[in-house]
Amino acid sequence: MNTPTPSNPQVARKGSGEMFDAIAARYDRLNAVISFGQHASWRHRLVAALRPAWGQLDEVLDLATGTADVAIEIAKTYRARVVGVDPSEGMMVVGREKVARHGLSEQVCLIDGDAQDLPFDDQRFDACCIAFGIRNVPDRPKALAEMRRVTRPGGVVAVLELAQPTGNGLALLARAHIKFVMPILGGLLSSKEEYDYLRESIAAFPKPEAFCQLMREAGLVRVAAKPYSFGALQLFTSRVE
């Protein structure tokens, strides 16, 4: 029977926690290689965008926290408490080890959960973000509505996601990188299914303006999209009213 289980990851829904359980041990290496080492600076832009008008963040929610790189950077940058949520226990095992190595176990807590149904009170967090995770969430409007619900008024809700570079010139090179170079590098470190999923899910992700519209429909305001790396990366920012 084709029931996705942690012990049977080949049939796990693509992008699900079970799929990430299967690649957790390789995930950080895969990320570094596929992004040509740019992933840290990409996450850095997301973390910088979370700063609120009132300056200080006390508690932040990091959805699809995975191996906790974003959570760790938020905790260090703002000296904030961070709750990371992810359905993949395997990713969070790697993440918790990293959190401990950075001496942040008192500040950063990683818990099992789904971005579509958050176990938190309304307006609990000063900011909420998701990096390279919204692509994997089946009901994106629901997840965006949840992000808005749990963030206090004035707080930033931010989404970092891979995208299809558009345009000519260097964007052509970036497209060639995704089409020809990433499959080779990705194939060396992950299975064909996992790699195909990455490529297909990037291609299927809504165009920036369409995703901004989803954010507005979720009740978020001051929505903006900023492309980086010739459009291979989009940073979406917004505020809660």
Ligand SMILES: C[S@@+](CC[C@H](N)C(=O)[O-])C[C@H]1O[C@@H](n2cnc3c(N)ncnc32)[C@H](O)[C@@H]1O
């Ligand atoms: C590509 S990883 C990103 C991890 C991390 N944010 C980073 O920057 O490296 C995507 C993560 O999304 C998680 N995920 C999948 N479905 C999810 C859902 N419904 N809610 C929250 N996270 C989810 C996966 O388990 C995985 O850890």
